Structure formats: C-alpha cells, structure tokens
Amino acid sequence: MTSATTAHSVVEPSATTRRFAGSLVVLYAIITMIPLVWIMLTAFKSPDDAISYPPKVMFKPSLEGFCNLFTTRSRQTPEFIRSLGPPQGLCDSIARDRNMVVAGPSNYVPRFVNSLIIAFGSTVLAVALGTLSAYGFSRFRVPLKDDLLFFILSTRMMPPIAVAIPIYLMYRTIGLSDTRLGMILLYTSVNVSLAVWLLKGFIDEIPREYEEAAMIDGYTRFQAFVKVVLPQATTGIAATAIFCLIFAWNEYAFAVLLTSGNAQTAPPFIPIIIGEGGQDWPAVAAGTTLFLVPIVVFTVLLRKHLLRGITFGAVRK
Amino acid sequence: MNELSASSQITYRAVMVRPGVARRIRGLSDRTLAWLFITPTIVLLLAINIFPLLWTIYLSFTNYRANRANVPTIWLGTDWYQSILTDPDIWAAMQVTAHFVIWTVLIETVLGFGLAYLIDKKFRGHGLWTTIILLPMMLSPAVVGNFWTFLYQPQIGLFNYVVAFFTGRAASSFQMLGDVTLSPWAIVIVDAWMWTPYVMLICLAGLRSIPDYIYEAAEVDRASKWRQFWSITLPMALPFIMLAVLFRGIENFKMFDMVNLLTGGGPGSTTEVASITLKRAAFESWRTGYSSAFAIILFVTVFGLANIYVKALNKVKSR
Numbered sequence: 001m002t003s004a005t006t007a008h009s010v011v012e013p014s015a016t017t018r019r020f021a022g023s024l025v026v027l028y029a030i031i032t033m034i035p036l037v038w039i040m041l042t043a044f045k046s047p048d049d050a051i052s053y054p055p056k057v058m059f060k061p062s063l064e065g066f067c068n069l070f071t072t073r074s075r076q077t078p079e080f081i082r083s084l085g086p087p088q089g090l091c092d093s094i095a096r097d098r099n100m101v102v103a104g105p106s107n108y109v110p111r112f113v114n115s116l117i118i119a120f121g122s123t124v125l126a127v128a129l130g131t132l133s134a135y136g137f138s139r140f141r142v143p144l145k146d147d148l149l150f151f152i153l154s155t156r157m158m159p160p161i162a163v164a165i166p167i168y169l170m171y172r173t174i175g176l177s178d179t180r181l182g183m184i185l186l187y188t189s190v191n192v193s194l195a196v197w198l199l200k201g202f203i204d205e206i207p208r209e210y211e212e213a214a215m216i217d218g219y220t221r222f223q224a225f226v227k228v229v230l231p232q233a234t235t236g237i238a239a240t241a242i243f244c245l246i247f248a249w250n251e252y253a254f255a256v257l258l259t260s261g262n263a264q265t266a267p268p269f270i271p272i273i274i275g276e277g278g279q280d281w282p283a284v285a286a287g288t289t290l291f292l293v294p295i296v297v298f299t300v301l302l303r304k305h306l307l308r309g310i311t312f313g314a315v316r317k
Numbered sequence: 318m319n320e321l322s323a324s325s326q327i328t329y330r331a332v333m334v335r336p337g338v339a340r341r342i343r344g345l346s347d348r349t350l351a352w353l354f355i356t357p358t359i360v361l362l363l364a365i366n367i368f369p370l371l372w373t374i375y376l377s378f379t380n381y382r383a384n385r386a387n388v389p390t391i392w393l394g395t396d397w398y399q400s401i402l403t404d405p406d407i408w409a410a411m412q413v414t415a416h417f418v419i420w421t422v423l424i425e426t427v428l429g430f431g432l433a434y435l436i437d438k439k440f441r442g443h444g445l446w447t448t449i450i451l452l453p454m455m456l457s458p459a460v461v462g463n464f465w466t467f468l469y470q471p472q473i474g475l476f477n478y479v480v481a482f483f484t485g486r487a488a489s490s491f492q493m494l495g496d497v498t499l500s501p502w503a504i505v506i507v508d509a510w511m512w513t514p515y516v517m518l519i520c521l522a523g524l525r526s527i528p529d530y531i532y533e534a535a536e537v538d539r540a541s542k543w544r545q546f547w548s549i550t551l552p553m554a555l556p557f558i559m560l561a562v563l564f565r566g567i568e569n570f571k572m573f574d575m576v577n578l579l580t581g582g583g584p585g586s587t588t589e590v591a592s593i594t595l596k597r598a599a600f601e602s603w604r605t606g607y608s609s610a611f612a613i614i615l616f617v618t619v620f621g622l623a624n625i626y627v628k629a630l631n632k633v634k635s636r
Contacts, residue, residue, distance in 0.1 A: 011532040012439045022440030026388045032510065036452065039464045051473045092523045140347055152358070155366040157619055159571040160614035161595045164607055166369035166376070169383060189365035192358050221350055230461035248379070250457035252574040253592075257600055271578055272465040275480050279507060281467055288460050299455045303448045 036292075037206025042285035050281045065282025067091035067292075069108050073100040075276075108287055111161060115182055115265040115291075122187035126244045127237060129188070132194025134227060137196065138263040139205040152193045160253040168258055178262045186254055191244040198243070203229065215292075225247075239305040242298065249295055266291050305313065370616075377610035378551065384603040397610035409586065409610070410594045416501065417590060418569045421508045422562055430515025430528060434550075435523045436517070451518070453511045462578030464509045469579075497587045500580050504588055507575060512568075512593040516561040523557025524550070556634045563626055570619050591615055 013021070038223055042050050045060040073095045081101065087093035094100045133152075136278030137145060167186065168177065206229060214224040230237075256268040270287045338346070350394035377398070380391045401407050432450065436443050451459070468476040471489045493503040527550065535545050573592035576582065582589035595615065599608035 011529045011536070018438050018624060019439040021435040022443070022446075025432060025435050025440070025443070025446050032450055032514075034455060034475075035464065035468055035510070042467070053473050053478070055473065055475050055478050060391070099469065105630060129361065132354040133358040136351045140351035140354075142351055142355060146611070148355075148359070152362060154620070155362055155568060157616070157623060158370065159364065159573075159575065159592060159595070159612065159615055159619070160547045161592055161599060161608075162373060162616050163366065163369040165383060165599050165609060165612075166372035167365065169372070170369060185361070186365055189361050192361060196358060221347055237610035246455055250455075250459075252459035252577075256459075256577075267457045267459040269572075270460055271597065279467075284463065284467070288464055292456060295455050296452060302446060303444075303451070 002060050002275045004118055010264065019079065030193050040289050045282050045285075045288045047275070047280065047282055050151060050285070055145045057162050062094075062140035062282075063090065064094050065280075065286040068280050069286045070106055071095070071102045072102040072104050072106050075100050081213035106273075108266070108273075110292070111264055111269040114180060114183075114263055115249060115267075118183045118187060118263070118265055119245055121180070121184040122191060122248045123241055124246040125184065125188040126195045128198075128239050129192050130199050130232075130240060131233070131237060132226050133192075133196045134199035138200050139208070149196070153197050156190070158192045161167060161257070164254060164257045167254075178259050178264075181261065183255070183263050183265070186258070187248040187251060190251075192305045194243060194247075198240045199233065199236055200232050204238075216256055235305060238302065242305060245298070246295060331450070336378045366428060371482060373609045373612055376606055377613050381605045382603050383605045389599055393606065397604060397607050398614070401607070401611050404593055406504045406586070407594065410589050413501070413586075413588065414570060414572075414590045417505065417508075417572060418566055420505050421512070421569050422453065424505065424509045424517045425513045426558060426562055428513045430516045430554070432513070433520035433524055436521060436579050447521075451514045454509070458511065458574035459578050461507065461511055462575040466494065466579055467504075471495070493551050494580055495584055497584055500584060500588050504576055504579055507579065508569065511575075514563060516558075516565060519557050519561040519564070523554035526557075527553045557628065558602045559626075559630050562624065563630065566626070567619060568613075568621060570622075 001075075002315075007033050008027075009144050035197050041057075044061045044063070045056070045059050048219070049059040049062070071091050076099060078099060081096055081099060084101065087096050095102050107232035110249065136142065137149060170183050172177075176185070210228050210232065211221070211224040214228045215221065219227065244253065250267065251265070252267040255265045258266070259268070266287070270284060270291060273283050273287060275283060334477070378393055378395070380388075380393055382388065436447055465476075466614050468474045471477055471492045474488075474493075476492070476493065480486070480491070491499060493499050529550055531553075532545060535549060551619040571592055572590055573596065575591055576588055576590055577596070580588045582593040591611075595608055595611055598611060
C-alpha cells in the first residue's frame with residue numbers, strides 16, 4: 001500500500017469504483033433527460049418538422065409553435081388575405097403563410113397568470129400557517145398534541161376525487177367555485193399538513209434557550225418568535241416553500257374538476273391546445289416548455305435546500 | 318439609562334405594530350398564544366378537508382345527484398356499498414390499480430435504490446448529475462402525461478422510433494397507448510421515469526445516515542464488500558426504503574393525472590384505475606351518491622393498508 005491510498009479512510013470508495021458508479025449515473029441521467037430535451041426541441045419546430053418520421057434532430061428553428069400558443073387564428077381565402085395590409089408582427093406573417101390571420105390572443109397567458117397567483121398565494125399562506133402551527137406544536141404543551149398532529153397528516157391520504165364532490169358543492173353554495181381564492185384556500189389546506197410536519201422538525205432543532213434568553217432581555221414570547229426563531233428557521237421555511245410551490249404549480253386533479261374558465265391553471269389547459277387536424281404539437285411543446293421553465297430554474301437554484309428538506313421529512317416521519 | 322432604553326424600545330415597537338395591538342399581544346399568555354398559532358390551521362383543515370369528507374360519507378348513503386339538485390334526497394342506507402362491493406367492474410378496476418402499484422413501486426424501488434447507492438460513491442460531479450436526475454419529479458404529472466403521449470405516437474413518436482431502431486420492428490407496428498397489452502406498460506414506464514428520483518432521494522438520505530464507523534469496524538473484521546452490503550447497508554437503509562415504498566404506494570393508489578392524460582382509462586378498460594372509475598361516476602355520469610360510497614371505500618382501503626404497513630415499518634425501525 002502506498003501512502004496515497006492509506007491517506008484515505010477505509011470507507012472511501014476506490015477511484016475505479018467511483019468512475020464506474022459515475023458512468024452508470026451519467027448514463028441514467030442522459031436517458032432521463034431525452035424526453036425533456038425532445039419536448040423543448042419540438043417547441044421550436046414547425047408543425048411539419050414536428051410530425052416527420054424519422055424524428056428530426058436537425059431542423060430549421062421556427063417560432064410558429066409559440067405564435068400558435070399565444071394566438072388564435074382564423075382561416076381566410078387567399079384573396080381576402082391579399083386585400084389586407086402588411087402583416088402586423090411576426091405571428092401574423094407566420095399565420096398568413098398558412099392562409100390564416102391572427103384573430104386574437106389565446107387563453108394561455110391568463111391560465112399561466114392563474115397558475116402563478118394560485119401557486120404563490122397558496123404557498124405563502126401554507127408556509128405562514130404552517131410556521132405558526134409548527135411553532136405552537138414544537139414549544140407549547142398542547143392537549144392531544146399527537147392526535148392533532150396525526151389528524152393533520154392523515155388529511156393528506158385522501159384521494160383528491162374523494163373530497164372533490166363536496167368541495168364542488170360547498171364552493172358552489174358559497175360562491176367560491178371557479179375563483180382563484182377558492183383554489184388558493186384548497187391548495188393551502190392540502191399543503192399545510194406537509195408544512196406543519198416539515199417545519200416542526202426544523203423548529204425542534206432550534207434550542208429553546210435562544211428564546212428564553214430573548215425573553216429575559218425583555219422580549220415578549222411573540223417578539224422572541226419573530227426576532228429569534230424565524231431567522232433561525234429560514235432554511236426550513238425555504239425548503240418547505242419549495243415543496244408547497246411544486247405541488248401547487250403542478251396540481252391537476254382539483255384544477256380540472258373544480259375550475260372551468262376563470263380560475264383554471266395551466267396544467268388542465270396545455271393538453272387541450274388543439275390546432276387544425278388534432279393536437280398542435282409545437283404549440284403544446286411550447287406551452288409545456290414555458291410552464292416547466294420556472295420550476296426547473298427554481299430546482300437548480302435551490303437544490304441544496306431541497307435535498308435538506310426531503311432528508312428532514314424522511315428522517316422525522 | 319434603563320428607562321431610556323426601555324422607552325426607545327417602546328417607540329421602536331410602536332413603529333412595528335399599532336400600540337393597541339402590541340399591548341394585546343404582550344398581554345397574551347403562552348397558552349392563548351399557542352391556540353392562536355394552531356387554530357387557523359385546524360380551522361382550515363376542518364373546513365376544506367374534514368367537512369367535505371363527512372359530507373362525502375353522508376352523500377354515500379343517499380341517492381343525491383349533483384346535477385339534479387332539486388330531486389328530493391332519499392336515504393338509501395348501505396345500498397351503494399353493497400352494489401359496489403359485488404360489482405365485477407369495480408373489482409377489475411381495483412385489480413388494475415393493484416397491478417400498477419406493485420409494478421411501479423417495484424421498478425422505482427430497485428432503480429431508485431441502485432441510483433442512490435451509486436451516487437453515494439461521491440464520484441466527481443455527483444451534485445450536478447443528481448440535480449439533473451431530480452428534474453422529472455419536479456414536473457406536473459398531467460403535463461408529463463401529455464408530452465409522453467407525443468413520444469408514444471406510433472407514426473411520429475420518438476419512443477417508438479428508438480424502440481424500432483433497436484429491435485428492428487416497424488415503429489407503427491406497436492401502439493403503446495392503443496394496444497391492450499402495451500398500454501398498462503406505457504403508464505408504468507412514464508411513472509417510473511418520473512418518480513424513480515423520488516425514491517432515490519429518500520434512499521440517499523438513508524445511505525447517508527449510516528455512520529462510517531460501522532463500515533470501518535467491518536473492514537477491521539475483514540468482512541467482504543458483498544457481506545458489508547447485505548449485513549450493513551441494506552438493513553440500515555431498509556426503514557428508508559420502506560418509507561419510500563409507503564409514499565409511492567399511497568400516491569400511486571390515487572394515481573389519476575397521468576393515466577387520465579395518457580390513456581383516459583382505455584383501450585377498453587385495461588388502464589382504468591380506481592380514480593378514473595371514480596371520476597367517471599362522479600363527474601361524467603353524476604352519480605354522486607354512488608361515487609361517494611366508492612371514494613369512501615378507497616379511502617378506507619388506503620388508510621387501512623397504510624396503517625398495517627406503518628406498524629411493520631415501526632417494527633423494522635425499532636430493530
């Protein structure tokens with residue numbers, strides 16, 4: 001044995017093991033990425049390139065998919081199109097090549113905005129409520145604490161469709177059906193159980209002595225919570241927020257059953273983008289790509305918190 | 318000096334919140350504060366989770382139909398439960414669901430644990446590749462289901478092209494979503510693609526929780542690598558693997574988004590999982606009472622199975 005190998009601990013894998021493990025993981029990662037990359041490429045194809053066989057890897061980039069995503073078009077006779085003035089903007093000129101004119105904006109932008117408002121609104125609410133309850137459960141003697149905590153967790157086991165009918169009836173009665181507020185409250189209630197459980201783990205880790213010291217210095221309990229505990233729990237709050245956001249951003253079952261127009265989010269909308277003669281794949285791919293971008297960026301930026309959050313949740317259940 | 322700092326504190330506080338509110342919050346006992354902190358969550362869960370669940374239970378004993386609200390509601394007792402439990406179609410749906418749960422969980426556990434084991438070797442750049450592997454689970458199951466229908470297109474899809482390329486068959490000779498034997502596997506493939514990273518993460522947490530000194534001791538005892546894996550790694554990581562199985566099992570029992578987008582339950586009823594049956598009864602034929610009863614049966618099943626499983630898990634943990 002050379003000194004170089006003995007410098008490592010016995011539990012360190014050898015260089016060969018590492019290379020072997022690394023190449024297998026990289027292979028898996030590449031295979032896993034192909035569908036994603038493919039959908040992003042399709043977003044920039046023309047409709048003809050998108051449905052060509054064999055599938056085209058090299059193609060002339062086109063923005064037609066994005067134009068079709070953001071606009072609705074109507075078919076016109078060539079004479080009528082010639083009688084119009086010059087095309088207004090890029091999408092209009094793309095549409096005119098196919099004997100169509102832009103009739104107006106599509107519903108994608110409002111659906112996307114709904115997704116943003118509902119996902120962020122419910123995340124903020126769930127994290128806020130979750131933090132307060134987690135602190136309450138972590139620091140105070142609450143009667144029936146374990147039962148309450150289990151009750152909070154068990155609400156997550158319900159299949160969404162099981163409660164969708166009464167929620168539908170209830171929302172119809174109180175006027176919350178197909179509203180953003182209704183969806184925000186609904187997603188908050190689904191997320192809050194996870195938030196309480198994750199955050200309780202994080203807050204349990206913060207020594208009580210910190211608050212006690214603050215209270216001896218004249219802070220009230222509430223001030224100690226705001227000024228001492230909250231800053232300490234930032235990582236936990238960030239990790240929890242990511243999970244809540246991912247859920248609310250991606251949710252489909254409630255959205256498709258409980259919303260029809262006003263408050264509909266993007267996941268139920270993207271699959272129903274239909275072009276002439278069936279699904280308009282470049283437009284669907286463009287819509288999908290735009291929808292994936294925020295969550296992918298978010299994941300890459302916050303991956304450290306994410307790993308920590310999952311680990312905590314797993315260890316503490 | 319003391320007075321001075323105390324008064325500056327008060328003015329500082331007054332900037333933060335109105336003095337009346339500040340005084341009220343100051344005067345709260347810990348007990349009141351605890352309830353103040355916990356109540357909003359409980360109220361929200363009662364309103365949007367428990368109340369609807371109780372309502373579902375009530376509806377499951379009636380002939381109520383959500384699209385005919387003015388028809389008088391009649392109490393039927395356990396009629397729906399009896400007809401559901403004796404309905405062969407329902408049992409077929411439950412069987413389809415069970416198959417999905419078993420196959421997806423099995424594949425995801427094997428692949429996920431394998432990946433976690435490899436990533437734990439800490440090769441160069443493992444952080445980057447782990448992040449890439451995690452991406453599918455961050456996506457929306459519905460959107461994923463939708464774009465896989467594109468990849469599965471028999472004439473133009475990439476998946477068919479690749480399989481055809483490697484097997485030498487014609488790409489249009491197999492229809493992943495239209496063939497009775499292939500369509501269940503089409504869904505299993507997508508689910509495994511999407512959720513293997515989730516199992517991997519939990520397993521990775523488990524592997525990282527095994528302290529090094531155990532391996533060092535085994536090394537001193539000259540235990541082979543193979544022996545170390547079977548006697549240390551696997552048993553120590555087992556509670557985590559079981560946890561991942563629990564989470565995936567519960568989720569896949571409720572599987573709806575992906576199936577709804579990929580096959581909608583077809584062809585025939587080969588991929589009609591319980592949630593799809595439920596959705597059809599509830600929101601297409603509007604048999605609210607019937608679907609409520611089915612929902613309750615499903616909930617009780619998940620809850621019961623999860624409870625039995627958690628008992629087993631705790632036994633493994635305390636070992």
